[in-house]
Structure formats: structure tokens, C-alpha cells
Amino acid sequence: MKYALFAVLGALSLSACAEAPKPAAEAKAPAGQAAAAQPAAAKAAAGTPDARAIEAIRVLNSRVTVERVGAAPLPGFREAIVAGQVVYVSDDGRYLFLPGPGGALFDTTAKKNLSEVALAGMRKEALKVIPASERIVFAPANPKYTVQVFTDVECGYCRKLHSEIAEYNRQGIAIEYLAFPRAGIGSQDFNKMVSVWCAPDRRKALTDAKSDHTVPNKNCKNSITMQYDVGQRVGLTGTPMILAADGTQLGGYVPPAALREALDKLATDGSAKPAATGPVDAVPATTAGGA
Known part of the structure; x- marks a missing residue:
């Protein structure tokens, strides 16, 4: 890409890339400080x-x-x-x-990026084990694109992304949420996500959980552990993690218009804007390799 x-x-x-280099005459160090050696x-x-x-x-x-x-x-x-x-x-x-x-x-x-090409194929195959019925979907009537987003109810950037879900849909993007409780299996975070996936209205429960509204404690046969394991397999190190339909990683949090631009670019010439630019909430080191 x-x-x-x-x-x-x-x-x-x-x-060096934070701003364009200034001409030597303009690049002055603050008073009392020597200019950094290049x-x-x-x-x-x-x-x-x-x-x-x-x-x-x-x-x-x-x-x-x-x-x-x-x-x-x-x-x-x-x-x-x-x-x-x-x-x-x-x-x-x-x-x-x-x-x-x-x-x-x-x-x-x-x-x-030849490594990303290989990883994209692996991610696409890995995601196939998560049934469509186990994804929480927010979609417009006729989506142009569908992305999978590994999310966590507690992470700040996941909440920011979800607060703009209507705009993603207006951009023609369907969001399929997958569960990745960053605190690990058996944690309070994990139990909250189980309650969301066991709720009669998962979409409302997920929105409530990300808005600090109470979600009734529930337990049922669920796929949270399996989704968490898939997230680890595809190299997730922080949430959110946005994946295109072909497995290409598009970023962490990416604003709606920028995500549409990246998807258009990927569709036309196989390239996309950088995955590295999207901020994420990092997975704690104690759970990154397994609970």
C-alpha cells in the first residue's frame, strides 16, 4: 500500500516530518539554546x-x-x-x-507493503470463523463498503468512533463490530461485553455501554472468547482496529470522511491511507499475549 x-x-x-524544514536563516534556536546538530x-x-x-x-x-x-x-x-x-x-x-x-x-x-498483503489475507480468513449473527452491525440501507471493527466498551477511541456511527453510515460505510475486551478474559470489561452480546437488543446495549449507561448483567452462550482470540491472531495491539473486507488494516480511530476516502482508494488502486495514523487505546501488556 x-x-x-x-x-x-x-x-x-x-x-523531521512534523513540519516542513525552514531555511537556515529562519531556523533559529531559542535564546540561550544551541541549535540541534543535524x-x-x-x-x-x-x-x-x-x-x-x-x-x-x-x-x-x-x-x-x-x-x-x-x-x-x-x-x-x-x-x-x-x-x-x-x-x-x-x-x-x-x-x-x-x-x-x-x-x-x-x-x-x-x-x-508485501507483509501487509500477506497479513491481509490471513486476517480475512481468520475473521470467517466469526458468524454474521455474532457481529453487531450498524449499516445504512445500501452500504457502499463494509468494515469490521474490533471494539471495547471501555476504550476512549472506541467510544469516539461509535459516537459518529451515524456519519459513518451517511458515508455509505457499514460497521460490523467484533468484541475485544482489552482487559482480558474474565475481567469486568469482559463481563460487560458478554452482557452486551447477551442483551435482547445488542445495538442499544452496545451504545448504552459506550455511553456509561447501565447494561443489565446477563450471561448466555456467547462468542466473546472466540472473538477475543481471533483479535489476537490478527495482530491486534489496540482498539479500535478497523479492517476492510479484504483484511487490509485501515487504522485505529479514523474519522468518517477519511475512512471513506481510504476505502475509495483501496477499491480503485489497491492502496489505502496508513494504518499507523489512527489512534488506539493500547492493549495492556499483561493481556496482549493472552489472558
Whole structure:
């Protein structure tokens, strides 16, 4: 996804991308403070693997500074330092690998996140185990798009998203809610979501729960544990998590108009705006790997 590439590489240098660079004459440090030292950009002879590595990084984000480039411990790749992070680029400049948690492999020629393509397919298959009857749906009469949203009744951004549910529907977007109690299985949060899913009117119960209105305690045969497990399988680290029909992750909280724009983009050319831009409420470390 083209926009995701820019977002990921842009995240390597958030301070540099926060605003456009100012001319030297304007970039003055506050009185009594020295100007911050800027990293020296790496240089390489044209046509060399080092030069191709630098160019590949700049293709994805022209604003970052490649501080160093050289031999990599991985055969066929060059190792570059960008804003204190290590990036590996194939000698021909086509493939770029970001290691570590949340890392990914990019095709710089196609401007495609190959890791996201693989994950999207996995997510689409994983979601199939959750029956349509177990999803809480808010939809317009004739939706243009349908997205799945892992939600939690306590998380702030989940509540913000739900407060705008009518506008998502006006944008032609149907929301299918899936349960992910961030506090873990057996928690008070979990029990609240069981009560919602066991309510005779799930839509009203979910709205009440996200508005701090009382939802009667109920228990029944439910799929909350299964939905929670699926959320972990698809890599959820925070709620909300918005997934397109093909499994592409579109973000955490994304405003209605921006989500429609991303879905239009995905439908026309297979790209979408960056997943990384949407704020989420993080899953506590004690439950992220299992209850």
C-alpha cells in the first residue's frame, strides 16, 4: 500500500516530518539554546548498491535523512541507518526490510507493503470463523463498503468512533463490530461485553455501554472468547482496529470522511491511507499475549 509505506518510513523520523524544514536563516534556536546538530547524510557513488539503497529509501519518503549505509550481515542486502533505526535494502534497490516489532518487507518499485498483503489475507480468513449473527452491525440501507471493527466498551477511541456511527453510515460505510475486551478474559470489561452480546437488543446495549449507561448483567452462550482470540491472531495491539473486507488494516480511530476516502482508494488502486495514523487505546501488556 503506497500510503502505508510513507507512513511507516515517516515514523522513523517523526520530528523531521512534523513540519516542513525552514531555511537556515529562519531556523533559529531559542535564546540561550544551541541549535540541534543535524545528522550528516550518507553519500555513495552513482550506480553502486549503496546508492541504490539510498534512492530506494528516498522513493518511499523523500524527507528522511539516510545517515549511514554499508555492508549488511544479510547477504544481498545493504544496511542503512535512518533516524536511529536500521533498514535493510536489497542490492538492486527493489526490496526494503524494516526489522523488529511491526516490521515489514516493501517492494519499492511497486510501492507495496508485501507483509501487509500477506497479513491481509490471513486476517480475512481468520475473521470467517466469526458468524454474521455474532457481529453487531450498524449499516445504512445500501452500504457502499463494509468494515469490521474490533471494539471495547471501555476504550476512549472506541467510544469516539461509535459516537459518529451515524456519519459513518451517511458515508455509505457499514460497521460490523467484533468484541475485544482489552482487559482480558474474565475481567469486568469482559463481563460487560458478554452482557452486551447477551442483551435482547445488542445495538442499544452496545451504545448504552459506550455511553456509561447501565447494561443489565446477563450471561448466555456467547462468542466473546472466540472473538477475543481471533483479535489476537490478527495482530491486534489496540482498539479500535478497523479492517476492510479484504483484511487490509485501515487504522485505529479514523474519522468518517477519511475512512471513506481510504476505502475509495483501496477499491480503485489497491492502496489505502496508513494504518499507523489512527489512534488506539493500547492493549495492556499483561493481556496482549493472552489472558
